[in-house]
Amino acid sequence: MSDELELGRMDFTKPNRQVSVPQLQQISKDVRTRILQILGEAKSGHPGGSLSATDIIVALYFSKMRHDPKNPKWEDRDRFLLSKGHAASALFAVLSKCGYIPDSELKTYRKLNSRLQGHADPLTPGVEIPSGPLGIGLSEGIGMALAGRLDKKDYTVYVLMGDGEQDEGEVWEAAMSAAKFKLDNIVAIIDKNGVQQSGTTAQIMPTDSLAKKWAAFNWNVIEINGHDFSQILPALDQRKKGIPTIIVADTVKGKGVDFMEGKAEYHGKVPDKEKLQKALDQVSKE
Amino acid sequence: MDDKSKMGSLRAGFVDALLEIGKSRQDVVVLGADTTDSLRTYMFGEKFPDRLFDVGIAEQNMIGVSAGLAFSNKTVFCGTFTAFLCRAVDQIRNTIAYCNLDVKIVGSHAGLVTGPDGAAHQTLEDLAIMRTLPNMRVIAPSDYYSTYVLVKQMAQTRGPFYLRILRTDMPNIYTDKRELKIGRAETLIEGSDIAIIANGALVNRALTAAVALKAKGISAQVIDCHTIKPLDRDTILKAAKGTGRVITAEDHSVQGGMGSAIAELLSEEYPIKINRMGVKDKFGESGEPDELLKKYGLTEDSIIKEATKMVGQ
Numbered sequence: 001m002s003d004e005l006e007l008g009r010m011d012f013t014k015p016n017r018q019v020s021v022p023q024l025q026q027i028s029k030d031v032r033t034r035i036l037q038i039l040g041e042a043k044s045g046h047p048g049g050s051l052s053a054t055d056i057i058v059a060l061y062f063s064k065m066r067h068d069p070k071n072p073k074w075e076d077r078d079r080f081l082l083s084k085g086h087a088a089s090a091l092f093a094v095l096s097k098c099g100y101i102p103d104s105e106l107k108t109y110r111k112l113n114s115r116l117q118g119h120a121d122p123l124t125p126g127v128e129i130p131s132g133p134l135g136i137g138l139s140e141g142i143g144m145a146l147a148g149r150l151d152k153k154d155y156t157v158y159v160l161m162g163d164g165e166q167d168e169g170e171v172w173e174a175a176m177s178a179a180k181f182k183l184d185n186i187v188a189i190i191d192k193n194g195v196q197q198s199g200t201t202a203q204i205m206p207t208d209s210l211a212k213k214w215a216a217f218n219w220n221v222i223e224i225n226g227h228d229f230s231q232i233l234p235a236l237d238q239r240k241k242g243i244p245t246i247i248v249a250d251t252v253k254g255k256g257v258d259f260m261e262g263k264a265e266y267h268g269k270v271p272d273k274e275k276l277q278k279a280l281d282q283v284s285k286e
Numbered sequence: 287m288d289d290k291s292k293m294g295s296l297r298a299g300f301v302d303a304l305l306e307i308g309k310s311r312q313d314v315v316v317l318g319a320d321t322t323d324s325l326r327t328y329m330f331g332e333k334f335p336d337r338l339f340d341v342g343i344a345e346q347n348m349i350g351v352s353a354g355l356a357f358s359n360k361t362v363f364c365g366t367f368t369a370f371l372c373r374a375v376d377q378i379r380n381t382i383a384y385c386n387l388d389v390k391i392v393g394s395h396a397g398l399v400t401g402p403d404g405a406a407h408q409t410l411e412d413l414a415i416m417r418t419l420p421n422m423r424v425i426a427p428s429d430y431y432s433t434y435v436l437v438k439q440m441a442q443t444r445g446p447f448y449l450r451i452l453r454t455d456m457p458n459i460y461t462d463k464r465e466l467k468i469g470r471a472e473t474l475i476e477g478s479d480i481a482i483i484a485n486g487a488l489v490n491r492a493l494t495a496a497v498a499l500k501a502k503g504i505s506a507q508v509i510d511c512h513t514i515k516p517l518d519r520d521t522i523l524k525a526a527k528g529t530g531r532v533i534t535a536e537d538h539s540v541q542g543g544m545g546s547a548i549a550e551l552l553s554e555e556y557p558i559k560i561n562r563m564g565v566k567d568k569f570g571e572s573g574e575p576d577e578l579l580k581k582y583g584l585t586e587d588s589i590i591k592e593a594t595k596m597v598g599q
Contacts, residue, residue: 122385128357130384133376136350140381143354150315150336151358170377173344177351181339 012098013074015066021229027097028058032256032283034093034106039270040280042089042110045118048266049162050090051283052193052226052251057082059232060158061094069099072125078155079144081128083137084162084191085119086268091127092116100126135168137161138188142178145186157186164196167205172217178244179218187236188219188246191226193253197267211248219246226251256283294430294458296451297394301326303437304363308334314441315355317341317364319348324453325365325394345370349377349391356387361441365392368409368450375415382446383419390440391416395453396426397537398565398582399487399575403453408570408578414542416448417515424515425468426450426536426544428489431460432472432512439468450486454575457490459510471518473525477507479597481525481532485511485544487575488535488563488584495589502590504597514544519551526552531596532560535589537579540564561592 010017031054039045057080061067065078082091089109096103101115101124108114115123119132129140141159148155165171178186190210194201201207215221220240224231226249239245253267254260257279260271271279307314308330315337322328322340331338341348345366352364365371371378371393382389393412400408416424425440425447427433433451440447459474466472471483475496484492489510496506507525511518511534526532532552534545545562552560565582579585 129353130380133380136346136353136377136381139347139350139377140354140357142347143351143356144358145354146315146339146351147355147358147360150360170344170346170350173341173347174350177341177344177347180342 012067012069015064017063019063024058024062024229027062028055029284031058031090031093031097033280034096035089036276036280036283038089038092038106038109040276041107043270044110045089045270046086046268047270048195048253048260048263049084049191049193050087051255051257051260052253053084053087053090053160053191054255055227055229056160056189056191056232056249057090057094059229059236061098063233064236065158066155069126072100076153076155079128079141079157081137081141081157081159082120083131083159084134084165085131088118088120091120092124095124095126134162134165135170138171138174138178141186141188142174142181142183145183146181148185155185159186159188161188161190162196163190163192163194163201163207163210164204166190166207166210175214175217175219182242183244184239184242186244187239188244190246190248191251192248193251195253195262195264195267197264199264214246214248219244221246221248223248224250227255258282292458293455295455296427296430296433297326299427299430299433300392300437300449300451301329303434304330305333307438307441308337311361311441313359314361314363315339317348317352317362319343319345319366319370321366324367325392327365345374346377349374349382352389353381353385353387356389362389363392364389365394367407368393368396368412369407372409372412372415379419383421386421386445388444390447390449392449392451394451396450397452397487398570398578398584399452399454399537401454401575401578402572404572405569410539410565410570411542412448412450413514413538413544414546417542417547421446422515423447423468423513425513426485427512428486428510429456429459431458431463432466432510435466436468436512443468452487456487459490459493469513469516469518471521472510472512473507473521474510475506475508477505477529479505479529479531480593481507481509481529482535482589482593483509483511483522483525483532483544483548484535485514487537491584491586492535492589494586495593498586498590499593502594504593506593511544514547517547517551522548522551523556526556526558530558532558533563533589533592533596534560535563535584537584538564540566559596561596563589563592
């Protein structure tokens with residue numbers, strides 16, 4: 001597979017591709033490297049939440065989702081909505097690796113006249129929704145899931161949210177409506193890294209009972225380790241008829257870089273040159 | 287104005303148009319937020335049960351779900367009371383306007399004419415807020431017919447709109463059923479001494495005022511500026527040049543609404559004296575629509591008074 005990927009021969013339009021866990025881990029390593037390179041080049045951005053979301057996004061794009069880098073608007077594609085839009089560098093790293101955008105474009109991230117905006121934005125081929133203000137992605141996913149049902153399409157809508165994002169009231173408005181509309185073509189995922197911009201979720205707004213909350217909102221709730229592909233992949237298939245599914249994925253903010261892990265400091269800060277090199281060394285070794 | 291047969295509902299104009307649009311277009315969907323009775327969009331649901339989605343009292347989610355549907359090639363009409371819609375300005379800005387989505391946002395129960403519900407419901411800032419958003423077009427019709435016609439045109443025009451409609455019935459103005467066009471202000475009476483440019487609930491009052499002014503020897507032009515954005519520059523500049531005096535009248539704050547849009551245009555293109563009639567940096571209060579318009583200086587009498595003063599008689 002890796003060879004096929006390197007040669008750009010991977011057919012992403014076929015769902016449930018047989019990609020092994022070691023292969024996915026290898027891809028994640030490269031994606032984390034790209035994230036740090038992108039952020040280093042931009043000198044600003046959000047490493048913590050990008051590194052925590054990496055494995056989930058990699059599992060979706062390289063194993064699970066049906067999509068087509070040559071035709072980003074393919075109407076039968078599965079949709080991936082990055083509701084936590086500050087993790088744009090993770091999405092751009094994955095999109096470049098899939099072939100949506102040339103690698104050379106990554107260095108334009110956050111710069112003037114670029115298609116790669118500071119927060120994920122549909123200006124970039126393959127990006128479905130704009131984001132930045134939190135809490136709206138799930139609502140948009142519900143709209144797409146309703147449209148899929150109306151149009152008798154069998155695509156799935158995946159929405160990735162943060163755990164800090166759960167502070168937003170709109171998330172819970174959306175939670176109620178997806179259950180009301182009995183949407184089983186939507187899968188939400190919470191990147192539960194336990195840290196938000198200005199502190200831990202425990203300090204800012206506790207989210208320890210997230211799984212219970214979502215279950216009370218009549219969702220099918222699955223709890224996993226969000227860095228373990230052997231848990232991520234099967235969770236994506238544990239859907240139930242007539243009710244929406246949410247995966248609460250325990251993750252580590254800044255995953256793979258020791259001085260970033262679990263630190264709010266690196267939510268929206270890029271390390272200096274020396275530290276960046278250290279981070280690059282760590283993620284490529286991991 | 288007491289003759290009920292001469293009155294019409296803007297909400298009825300909206301939903302009558304919507305039912306026709308829904309019949310011919312399968313891609314049109316409607317969203318509500320527990321006010322489908324007030325906006326009468328429940329009637330769309332009766333005809334097309336698969337295409338009406340009520341998200342409950344959750345305006346932010348309504349805008350987000352509308353965006354998702356529009357990203358999936360649907361034309362979306364979503365609406366609730368204007369006051370509640372304004373809590374979703376972030377969602378409107380960052381998705382609907384930013385991505386130029388085909389979502390028509392309908393705000394009902396706007397302005398003082400909302401009446402007894404009080405300041406909470408009498409939105410006087412909505413035109414100002416929506417007008418500042420890039421890509422957003424802003425429409426404030428004045429009667430049943432103009433609402434009906436403009437809603438049908440909105441459906442045919444891709445991209446975001448904000449439509450402001452009212453709780454109370456309004457006198458029928460377009461009894462001639464003339465052709466109306468989004469972006470073209472409608473001259474209802476020609477005049478040479480002063481131009482009264484109004485929207486919504488103030489259009490019929492401007493007409494009544496113009497008739498009274500004529501009896502006093504003042505020739506007042508009356509323009510229905512139903513499209514606040516994009517503003518009909520040509521018609522407004524022509525009126526300003528032709529009369530040399532402009533009054534704007536709207537059931538909205540004087541800050542940021544149609545009056546401001548016209549003041550911006552005239553100050554750059556043809557600076558003349560302009561009198562912006564509207565609510566002067568205040569909130570409304572409970573009362574009957576006519577009582578409120580009187581208290582806040584937005585009646586035909588107040589228009590007559592201001593016009594007479596400006597013309598210098």
